[in-house]
Amino acid sequence: MTGQRMDKTLVDGLLVVFFWSLGCCFIEGSSQTEVNVNKYITWDDIKVDDHLSRLSTYGGDDRNQSRSVIVVDKNGRGDAVTVQGAIDMVPEYNTKRLKIYITPGIYREKVFIPRTKPYISLIGSQNNMSATIISWNNKASDTDSNGVELGTYRSASVTVESDYFCATRITFQNTVVAEPGARRMQAVALRISGDKAFFYKVNISGAQDTLLDETGSHYYFNCHIQGSVDFIFGRGKSLFQDSVLQSVAKRYGAIAAHHRDSPNDDSGFSFVRCKINGTGKILLGRAWGNYSRAVYSYCDMDDIITPAGWSDWNYPERQRTAVFGEFQCKGRGADRRGRVPWLKAFNIQEVSPFLGTGFINGAQWLKL
Ligand SMILES: *[C@@H]1O[C@H](CO)[C@@H](O)[C@H](O)[C@H]1NC(C)=O
Numbered sequence: 001m002t003g004q005r006m007d008k009t010l011v012d013g014l015l016v017v018f019f020w021s022l023g024c025c026f027i028e029g030s031s032q033t034e035v036n037v038n039k040y041i042t043w044d045d046i047k048v049d050d051h052l053s054r055l056s057t058y059g060g061d062d063r064n065q066s067r068s069v070i071v072v073d074k075n076g077r078g079d080a081v082t083v084q085g086a087i088d089m090v091p092e093y094n095t096k097r098l099k100i101y102i103t104p105g106i107y108r109e110k111v112f113i114p115r116t117k118p119y120i121s122l123i124g125s126q127n128n129m130s131a132t133i134i135s136w137n138n139k140a141s142d143t144d145s146n147g148v149e150l151g152t153y154r155s156a157s158v159t160v161e162s163d164y165f166c167a168t169r170i171t172f173q174n175t176v177v178a179e180p181g182a183r184r185m186q187a188v189a190l191r192i193s194g195d196k197a198f199f200y201k202v203n204i205s206g207a208q209d210t211l212l213d214e215t216g217s218h219y220y221f222n223c224h225i226q227g228s229v230d231f232i233f234g235r236g237k238s239l240f241q242d243s244v245l246q247s248v249a250k251r252y253g254a255i256a257a258h259h260r261d262s263p264n265d266d267s268g269f270s271f272v273r274c275k276i277n278g279t280g281k282i283l284l285g286r287a288w289g290n291y292s293r294a295v296y297s298y299c300d301m302d303d304i305i306t307p308a309g310w311s312d313w314n315y316p317e318r319q320r321t322a323v324f325g326e327f328q329c330k331g332r333g334a335d336r337r338g339r340v341p342w343l344k345a346f347n348i349q350e351v352s353p354f355l356g357t358g359f360i361n362g363a364q365w366l367k368l
């Protein structure tokens with residue numbers, strides 16, 4: 001992740017300009033008085049009637065929100081032929097759940113969901129993560145139309161900046177394969193900076209820097225996340241439960257690079273009952289920032305974990321302040337005899353805040 005901090009300053013500036021230009025073009029938008037209608041995410045938010053969704057259901061003038069399913073079909077039998085086309089149909093400051101149902105196929109496009117469009121669900125068809133794929137192939141060193149390097153943040157195939165986002169039965173992919181030793185090969189598949197997001201049966205697939213869990217509280221349940229170096233990274237506060245973390249590292253790599261600068265920051269990555277497998281020798285986590293926080297509990301680790309387990313990112317002072325833990329994990333990779341001595345020894349009381357949706361304040365936004 002060389003150069004990440006430099007990127008961020010630059011990219012933030014560009015995004016402000018981007019939003020400014022978006023803001024001027026939209027006149028439509030429902031009133032803000034309807035807030036809190038959808039304060040909780042429920043299973044209904046990721047369900048569509050499969051029969052209904054085969055039809056084109058979103059009439060342009062149709063304000064009947066109970067029928068708010070936009071169908072994306074690349075062969076033209078829906079309301080839009082691209083996922084971005086469907087996102088563009090969502091009114092600004094929309095206050096109700098809007099489901100975007102995507103028929104099977106590979107959608108080769110970059111998708112951007114701005115923060116002005118909350119309550120969006122992306123729903124693939126069939127009970128299968130691999131039938132609907134959104135795939136692009138930008139890397140950090142690519143340049144935009146102005147010749148400016150994209151940097152890690154803007155390499156994302158899919159970007160979600162809005163709150164209350166849900167996704168299910170879908171693959172978010174970045175196909176860039178990092179060559180060993182090559183620079184600026186960060187290639188994000190999904191960047192999420194919206195708050196309160198739910199991912200169920202979603203496959204997030206890439207190599208270096210696959211999932212940028214940038215900020216906000218997120219719940220990943222029954223997901224598959226695949227990558228090589230720092231493949232789950234950012235400042236998010238996220239629970240990864242009953243999911244597969246698959247390393248595609250050729251030789252070395254790392255799963256979590258959580259970024260936290262202060263002990264008062266409540267962010268962190270918690271992995272509960274996850275399966276860790278694949279290739280390489282990988283670290284469980286690297287301390288990005290003095291107070292980086294990542295905890296693995298009840299996980300099953302194949303023999304692909306570097307014995308030391310964790311890295312201080314070459315800042316020895318972080319050994320005192322990083323919060324890294326492993327609690328009751330099993331499998332050959334979970335052998336802690338070679339681990340760094342500064343790994344925290346959690347007891348059940350200390351680990352319990354990390355174990356459930358309480359860690360992400362789920363009582364305030366999840367009803368599953
Ligand atoms: C909205 O759609 C639902 C389901 O199709 C239907 O039952 C209802 O009558 C519609 N309401 C209006 C105002 O059109």
Ligand SMILES: *[C@@H]1O[C@H](CO)[C@@H](O)[C@H](O)[C@H]1NC(C)=O
Pocket residue numbers: 104128129130131
């Ligand atoms: C999932 O979908 C992919 C692509 O359509 C297909 O190749 C695969 O067999 C499906 N898997 C299952 C378990 O249905």
Ligand SMILES: *[C@@H]1O[C@H](CO)[C@@H](O)[C@H](O)[C@H]1NC(C)=O
Pocket residue numbers: 129130133171173203204205224226
């Ligand atoms: C996830 O997506 C990648 C890329 O399409 C694919 O290679 C992999 O098999 C998928 N994993 C699962 C569990 O569907």
Ligand SMILES: *[C@@H]1O[C@H](CO)[C@@H](O)[C@H](O)[C@H]1NC(C)=O
Pocket residue numbers: 244246275276277278
């Ligand atoms: C990883 O584990 C999952 C869940 O047990 C399994 O479905 C998958 O095939 C495994 N993948 C590899 C590469 O071992």
Ligand SMILES: *[C@@H]1O[C@H](CO)[C@@H](O)[C@H](O)[C@H]1NC(C)=O
Pocket residue numbers: 261290317
């Ligand atoms: C991290 O800790 C070091 C050493 O204590 C300190 O010099 C540095 O300012 C800290 N970084 C941040 C971002 O607080």
